[in-house]
Amino acid sequence: xxxxxxxxxxTHVGRPVTIAGWLHRRRLLKSVAFLILRDAGGLAQVVVTxxxxxxxxxxxxxxxxxxxxxxxxxNPAAPAGVELVEPSVRLLGEPAVPPxxxxxxxxxxxxxxxxxxxxxxxxxxxxRSAALRISAAAVAGFRATLDARDFVEVHTPKLVAGATESxxxxxxxxxxxxxxxxxxxxxxxxxxxxxVFERVYEVGPVFRAEPHDTARHLAQYTSxxxxxxxxxxxxxxMSMLREVLAGMLDSIAVRAGGALDTLxxxxxxxxxxxxxxxxxxxxxxAGAAPDEPDLAPAHERTLGEWARxxxxxxxxxxxxxxxxKRPFYTHPARPGSPxxxxxxxxxxxxxxxxxxxxxxxxxxxxxxxxxxxxxxDYLAAxxxxxxxxxxxxxxxxAFRHGMPPHGGFAIGxxxxxxxxxxxxxxREVTAFPRDLHRLTP
Amino acid sequence: xxxxxxxxxxTHVGRPVTIAGWLHRRRLLKSVAFLILRDAGGLAQVVVTxxxxxxxxxxxxxxxxxxxxxxxxxNPAAPAGVELVEPSVRLLGEPAVPPxxxxxxxxxxxxxxxxxxxxxxxxxxxxRSAALRISAAAVAGFRATLDARDFVEVHTPKLVAGATESxxxxxxxxxxxxxxxxxxxxxxxxxxxxxVFERVYEVGPVFRAEPHDTARHLAQYTSxxxxxxxxxxxxxxMSMLREVLAGMLDSIAVRAGGALDTLxxxxxxxxxxxxxxxxxxxxxxAGAAPDEPDLAPAHERTLGEWARxxxxxxxxxxxxxxxxKRPFYTHPARPGSPxxxxxxxxxxxxxxxxxxxxxxxxxxxxxxxxxxxxxxDYLAAxxxxxxxxxxxxxxxxAFRHGMPPHGGFAIGxxxxxxxxxxxxxxREVTAFPRDLHRLTP
Numbered sequence: 001x002x003x004x005x006x007x008x009x010x011t012h013v014g015r016p017v018t019i020a021g022w023l024h025r026r027r028l029l030k031s032v033a034f035l036i037l038r039d040a041g042g043l044a045q046v047v048v049t050x051x052x053x054x055x056x057x058x059x060x061x062x063x064x065x066x067x068x069x070x071x072x073x074x075n076p077a078a079p080a081g082v083e084l085v086e087p088s089v090r091l092l093g094e095p096a097v098p099p100x101x102x103x104x105x106x107x108x109x110x111x112x113x114x115x116x117x118x119x120x121x122x123x124x125x126x127x128r129s130a131a132l133r134i135s136a137a138a139v140a141g142f143r144a145t146l147d148a149r150d151f152v153e154v155h156t157p158k159l160v161a162g163a164t165e166s167x168x169x170x171x172x173x174x175x176x177x178x179x180x181x182x183x184x185x186x187x188x189x190x191x192x193x194x195x196v197f198e199r200v201y202e203v204g205p206v207f208r209a210e211p212h213d214t215a216r217h218l219a220q221y222t223s224x225x226x227x228x229x230x231x232x233x234x235x236x237x238m239s240m241l242r243e244v245l246a247g248m249l250d251s252i253a254v255r256a257g258g259a260l261d262t263l264x265x266x267x268x269x270x271x272x273x274x275x276x277x278x279x280x281x282x283x284x285x286a287g288a289a290p291d292e293p294d295l296a297p298a299h300e301r302t303l304g305e306w307a308r309x310x311x312x313x314x315x316x317x318x319x320x321x322x323x324x325k326r327p328f329y330t331h332p333a334r335p336g337s338p339x340x341x342x343x344x345x346x347x348x349x350x351x352x353x354x355x356x357x358x359x360x361x362x363x364x365x366x367x368x369x370x371x372x373x374x375x376x377d378y379l380a381a382x383x384x385x386x387x388x389x390x391x392x393x394x395x396x397x398a399f400r401h402g403m404p405p406h407g408g409f410a411i412g413x414x415x416x417x418x419x420x421x422x423x424x425x426x427r428e429v430t431a432f433p434r435d436l437h438r439l440t441p
Numbered sequence: 442x443x444x445x446x447x448x449x450x451x452t453h454v455g456r457p458v459t460i461a462g463w464l465h466r467r468r469l470l471k472s473v474a475f476l477i478l479r480d481a482g483g484l485a486q487v488v489v490t491x492x493x494x495x496x497x498x499x500x501x502x503x504x505x506x507x508x509x510x511x512x513x514x515x516n517p518a519a520p521a522g523v524e525l526v527e528p529s530v531r532l533l534g535e536p537a538v539p540p541x542x543x544x545x546x547x548x549x550x551x552x553x554x555x556x557x558x559x560x561x562x563x564x565x566x567x568x569r570s571a572a573l574r575i576s577a578a579a580v581a582g583f584r585a586t587l588d589a590r591d592f593v594e595v596h597t598p599k600l601v602a603g604a605t606e607s608x609x610x611x612x613x614x615x616x617x618x619x620x621x622x623x624x625x626x627x628x629x630x631x632x633x634x635x636x637v638f639e640r641v642y643e644v645g646p647v648f649r650a651e652p653h654d655t656a657r658h659l660a661q662y663t664s665x666x667x668x669x670x671x672x673x674x675x676x677x678x679m680s681m682l683r684e685v686l687a688g689m690l691d692s693i694a695v696r697a698g699g700a701l702d703t704l705x706x707x708x709x710x711x712x713x714x715x716x717x718x719x720x721x722x723x724x725x726x727a728g729a730a731p732d733e734p735d736l737a738p739a740h741e742r743t744l745g746e747w748a749r750x751x752x753x754x755x756x757x758x759x760x761x762x763x764x765x766k767r768p769f770y771t772h773p774a775r776p777g778s779p780x781x782x783x784x785x786x787x788x789x790x791x792x793x794x795x796x797x798x799x800x801x802x803x804x805x806x807x808x809x810x811x812x813x814x815x816x817x818d819y820l821a822a823x824x825x826x827x828x829x830x831x832x833x834x835x836x837x838x839a840f841r842h843g844m845p846p847h848g849g850f851a852i853g854x855x856x857x858x859x860x861x862x863x864x865x866x867x868r869e870v871t872a873f874p875r876d877l878h879r880l881t882p
Contacts, residue, residue, distance in 0.1 A: 003671060096841065161880045401538055402505050404534065
């Protein structure tokens, strides 16, 4: 008999079915035993009255994989109003070794390190798997939004000859006798592919040899990268990001409604226009000195509170980031850009950029902006920073061959899901996190 | 004025529009010049009669990025039957340096190494970009087929503590002072995730320190990985693979029709049931000795011809691969399995496995099969091979906690597209290939 999922049982009342899954829990009463089977759909209750079967089940450890054939009957007291009676049960493997924590309790009692050590079983808990379902739905929404706007998905090298960004925090490896590095982002490649397809995106791993042990950094995370050409400036990029975010949240609502219920969370609305403040104004709101070159986490938190109080919005754009804190490919805010501001005394011009961050609930979630597109501007930018051309030579050289004004952004998937679900630690929403201390499982 | 794509020009006849793109080609006639602009949609013809503009254009190198505003008029002799007249033209960057080969000719005349050295411009050629569009469409079809069957997308670690497969051809790196390796496949992780979601897939990079310089191997490629539980045996996996392949080809037809036209290729039909031969029969068809443990490329070619002649099919399953040539997690074909055959004299039992390959046009495209699911079987399999448990300890230990019968497969994306498009070298369909010699661009 073909196996059905627990979720479909209400449509089979009065008929025999076969279900299969994990022994989630047993309740052994005097004259009857209840076997709760967990499958990809959820839970199913099986009523056991046969003494021999009851005795056998009493010895079976939780997480043993079983196949159960029985008749579906309605019972308002059972999960989803149905249960299986007169069951025949068979092992689909061998009796399991029970995990070191109870999966059937509403919350996982184990500490996070214990959960991570036993990730293959800890992830079976509904609260842990729900976060990963939300993650999958978010990525599906990301792609659907961009596919509908004629973006092309690309796959770019993760093994590169030079460090992408600053050169710090990069993993080095031996590549057939030469040094190579794990890509910290697909930044250069996605820009080059704008020359081919105009609009591209990539979903893939990026690597940071992050030496700090924090609740929001990982050595490998999933980056949702977007880049597109023929923009007026970064405002077009911000508009696209707004569409992508709305598409991700819509997709979560549609595809991961059960996971949202499990975690008891509501999705934040994305306004038609996300509020935006210039970096100089952000400093003022955050109570920081006007010559601060960057926003500290405490500043970001204050800005998150301000956006909620002032705009009723969980999202806030901070635009016009100082050039000094942005990478060399950042397009400056020249006179005429909405982000142009005269430099403070002592700072070089242009002081501000067409680069932005998007804060979500007071944490940086997305970095983006307009990039340089003229070859000459690249050479000038590197020279002005006293950075050598050589490590980025093939990338910079490609700009000689005609590139349109363009920009893009990158969303850290795990950080997004952590913020959305209220997870205190990004590792709670990552299947097998990699960090300073953790390389297994 | 908002920019429109070249493809939409026929809907704007009689009206002014703005287009933008790359100077693809100029034709300078006596009294008129034709400027062909290339954008993401295709080509647009602009008619220039103004002598001053004509003189300026005559000096502009190919690939310069331009914005053109003009009136759309019908002209049956122009591409798509329309052209722009009375244009005003402005630079969107700086005059380009022309690429070292002509992008406007029907075929790229440069050698493959030259194309790869100049990938950012070579990929702009329609034949090169078409392969990447087919690639993107194939992946979209892969995901859509699996999403419709309740698979969950996962993202697994690419940095691992032990080699996934044989331990050969693995990239090693320094991970915060310890050795780590780049994952050769997500095999272990996707199996573990079957315990969480029952059905999972991943699209991501895999890494092979492939020391051979061949036309079909890369040091990084994109693997389309599938794994699912509660299978009867590998035949369920083969059925799912058939659905996935059909979905990929359908998606290419729908989403990349223009790219197929550019390359002049027809898609192979996927029959409702893909023909299948047992490994022992495959050896016989290929004219190989019955004690050969594997199929050589020449054998695969012969089998491809046989499948076409005998079944009119470009695809062929070879089932029951010898255990000796499959990794330790492979499920053996025990008596009762359709793949069971008595071992030849001298070979151990079970000699054959529930593992299969799918050949596409005489080349191995997919490897898959049923895996072991009992913890005891894993320990026995490692012991029988004299392989140590330690490097795979956390993986093997997870099977103590209850895993259903399961199986899966992996499709090499670039190899699939190369075979589909008839590319002689896998590098022709890879944006920025990585191999023994190539780490840039």
